[in-house]
Amino acid sequence: MRILIKNGHVIDPANNIDMVSDILVEDEKIADIKAGITDTADTVIDASGKYVVPGLVDMHVHLREPGFEYKEDIVTGTKAAVMGGVTSVVCMPNTNPVADSASVITYIKDRAKKYGYANVYPVGAISKGMQGKELSEMGDLKEAGAVAVSDDGKPVSEPVLMRYALEYANMFDLPVISHCEDLSLADEGDINEGFMSTYLGLRGITRAAEEVQAARDILIAEALGTPVHIAHVSTRGTVDLVRQAKRRGVKVTCETAPHYFTLTEKAVDGFNTNAKMNPPLRTDDDVSAVIDGLKDGTIDAIITDHAPHHADEKKCEFSLAANGIVGLETSLALGITYLVKTGKLTINELIALMSNKPANILNIDKGTLSQGADADITIFDADREWTVNVNEFASKSKNSPYDGYKLFGKPEFVIVGGKIRVNNGVLEER
Ligand SMILES: [Zn+2]
CATH class of the missing domain: 2.30.40.10 (Urease, subunit C, domain 1)
Structure with a gap:
């Protein structure tokens, strides 16, 4: 052929x-x-x-299988991926059961191989059951094919558990992807704390909820000399923390999503639950900081955080609505429209953020058109x-x-x- x-x-x-x-x-x-x-x-x-261009690599996707097939499954999720130009999907472990064992990782890989439309790379959980108490068997996860570990959807709240996770994962060359959210500071808020939360009478989430844990994880990684990857960066403060850490030589990488460079908290006006996500949409100032971070190399990857939810989980009272949006079928076009057409990034820079750069973070052999490559x-x-x-x-x-x-x-x-x-x-x- x-x-x-x-x-x-x-x-x-x-x-x-x-x-x-x-x-x-x-x-x-x-x-x-x-x-x-x-x-x-x-x-x-x-x-x-x-x-x-090289088939795009999206290192942050929720395929929802096993357990939440009413939202998405490996077949529909990988169909959405290829329709968006994404050929390699890295899927998060907050499934049911949680991908904290070799058997779940193997299940996902087998299903994807038999029925998927894109390459699928599972992420294993950092902690058993994503409970934040006890580390998973990372060696087994790696052997079964996990390309990273994360408790994404939830933070690793105990600092000492993150410390052990970074050390343990490093023994197996597994990148640790950190969902940064200090739950006590986030205080069960609904949207960004600021004008819109006051205007709509919704509970605000301070940007410090993200930044405090990003700072914590950077400092732990710095002390240990191990890598850490910060998921879905949404604030100017987090961009600055990563930039400064990189200058000090910390092995930190990070990612952002199109909604953090195309939308602000204003999108939730009218109680639009399709603009409800975690971390929440922020302000114009954060959007411009995220774009600067993409331009100067502080941010290493554009991901979707593709988070499918059933209509019933969004058509409800704002505070009860699920967090997150689907993104696989719009990410490339949002990058072209909001970053390249506006002159903020070159097409080369955009494609690098969506192909070889994320592939490098995960050490997967993707994101290039080299002779002999897949x-x-x-x-x-x-x-x-x-x-x-x-x-x-x-x-x-x-x-x-x-x-x-x-x-x-x-x-x-x-x-x-x-x-x-x-x-x-x-x-x-x-
Ligand atoms: Zn997350």
Whole structure:
């Protein structure tokens, strides 16, 4: 099976490639990348006027299987991924049962291999049952295929448990992904503490709830000399903490999500539960700090924190509504529209934040178009405008605040391991 991609504008930040070129895919691998390839192929894709980039790597996704299949499952979640140009999905362990054992990690990997549309990399839990009391068997998790550990959805509240987690995970070269939230400071709040919380009469969450734990985890990692990865950075303060720590040589990395560079707390006006998330949407000042952090290398990755919820979990009183939004089918377009079209980032910088940089944090062999690499490729036209319609999402859940938004750049062809999963913008059933 050979696929020839002709005349695309190839962007491969890992190899500093930014040129019009052809790519030949043979079986599951990238066989050649150069201009004027004349080999015959079973399928030829004309990519003139389009970008050809490494399949995107999203290192923070909730696939909800096992246990919450009414929200999403591995099949629908990976369909949503490829429709958004994401070919590698890193899924969080807050399932039921929690992914704190080799058997759950193996289950997820097997299901994904048999029925998935994208590559799936499970994250194991830091603590047993994500209870924050006792460490999981990280060696077993790693052996079963976990690429990181996290209790995401919940913080590791006990500082000493985080200390042991960083030391133990480091023995197995497992990155630790920290959901930073001081629960006592967060005080069961609903939205960012500020104008909107006062205006709407909702309970506020101080930015310190995130920053205090980010500072704590950075300092623990610094003392131990181990790496730590800070999840979903939402405030100027956290960006500053990571920037300063990196200057000191701390092995800290971090990520943010499109909603933290495209939306502010104003999006919750009218008690819009589709703008309710954790950490909450912040202010214009935080948005500009996040964008500066993306630009200067403080923030290493753009993730979605894809968090599908059933409509009933959002159509309720604001305080009772579930946190989070679906993101896989809009992340690339939000990056193009809000970062590249506005001149804040180059297309190269955006693609690096969504491909090779997250792959490097996790030490997975993805996010590049190198000859011999797995043929995971995303092709899109950055000038093509489209309107988000949640009813067209491949995801089971429709909880997006971007419904009706006009965005640029929708993936037209997506190849995973040499197989075309999205063909001319349409999902190819496997
Ligand atoms: Zn989280």
